[in-house]
Amino acid sequence: MHYQAPTRLSAAILDWAGTVVDFGSFAPTRIFVEAFAQFDIELSLDEARGPMGMGKWDHIRTLCDQPAVAERYQRRFGRAPTDADVTAIYERFMPLQIAKVGEHSALIPGALETIAALRERGLRIGSCSGYPLAVMGKVVELAAAKGYSPDHVVATDEVPKGRPSPAQALANVIALGLDDVAACVKVDDTEPGILEGRAAGMWTVALRFSGNFLGLTWDEYQALPAERRTAERTRIDGLFAGSRPHYLIDTIAELPAVIDHINARLARGESPQAC
Structure with a gap:
């Protein structure tokens, strides 16, 4: 052959x-901003867009690894974000995304x-x-x-x-x-x-x-x-x-x-x- x-x-x-x-x-990026806000972590739309295209858990992990975002997390919780923290944000992200994906x-x-x-x-x-x-x-x-x-x-x-x-x-x-x-x-x-x-x-x-x-x-x-x-x-x-x-x-x-x-x-x- x-x-x-x-x-x-x-x-x-x-x-x-x-x-x-x-x-x-807009559907995924705006929900990242909202999900982080539920943990009192400010995230800009431009920051949320950075790792776009990755799976959403990996996207959140990558955002949390950004020095500026990690510093905000450190100030708020006294530690760097762990994988468990990423999962907690992801679990907030999911219902928000399902509820609002229709808007975009x-x-x-x-x-x-x-x-x-x-x-x-x-x-x-x-x-x-x-x-x-x-x-x-x-x-x-x-x-x-x-x-x-x-x-x-x-x-x-x-x-x-x-x-x-x-x-x-x-x-x-x-x-x-x-x-x-x-x-x-x-x-x-x-x-x-x-x-x-x-x-x-x-x-x-x-x-x-x-x-x-x-x-x-x-x-x-x-x-x-x-x-x-x-x-x-x-x-x-x-x-x-x-x-x-x-x-x-x-x-x-x-x-x-x-x-x-x-x-x-x-x-x-x-x-x-x-x-």
């Missing part, structure tokens, strides 16, 4: 918040049209998120009511290790019965999500403006003057540089053209691992 490289994409593995739903990725569940403009275009090109639609299963159930239900139902969903607590591990992306590959990771593209608005796709051996597409790095609502984004958008593209491209996405686009609405470009590269014998 001989290895035959794929000549076309067979699947897109899409992130959720900041990629397909919740323009600006709108589909990102262009998402449904893009997904329809991908299906027309023969792609299966997988998905994964930093949300745990208890939250994902609500997110999936709300998205289905708005017309979006991917072929498979993997929550962060359904695999042994969350992002930037490739486990969630690869769980989609297995569940969808796909033959080659090089025929898959991972689309995400965070560095851990792009690293996940890279580690899985997939093509990767980073989203600049719909997610965590810009952190604006759709209306705020639409109101940005052209020169500000240009400056933000440069800034955000720099933030993504270390994770080495194959492509950077503004929002998911631009994805079909990227799919066509990747298919042309695959037809020429190129692979994501070599780029």
Whole structure:
């Protein structure tokens, strides 16, 4: 038997918040601020956004390891935050997230049209998120009511290790019965999500403006003057540089053209691992 490289994409593995739903990725970040506040620990929205894309327990652990946050915790409780403290914050975070995720569940403009275009090109639609299963159930239900139902969903607590591990992306590959990771593209608005796709051996597409790095609502984004958008593209491209996405686009609405470009590269014998 001989290895035959794929000549076309067979699947897109899409992130959720900041990629397909919740323009600006507000649902998880604002709840982190509220959860920490219940322990009398001040957390800014910018600080909450820092580790976005990781599983939520790991996200809280990373926040607690930040020197400024650890210092506030030390002043409040007289000690550095332990894993037990992280779990306590996480247990406050979960019911808040489940209760409020619906407030930021709108589909990102262009998402449904893009997904329809991908299906027309023969792609299966997988998905994964930093949300745990208890939250994902609500997110999936709300998205289905708005017309979006991917072929498979993997929550962060359904695999042994969350992002930037490739486990969630690869769980989609297995569940969808796909033959080659090089025929898959991972689309995400965070560095851990792009690293996940890279580690899985997939093509990767980073989203600049719909997610965590810009952190604006759709209306705020639409109101940005052209020169500000240009400056933000440069800034955000720099933030993504270390994770080495194959492509950077503004929002998911631009994805079909990227799919066509990747298919042309695959037809020429190129692979994501070599780029």
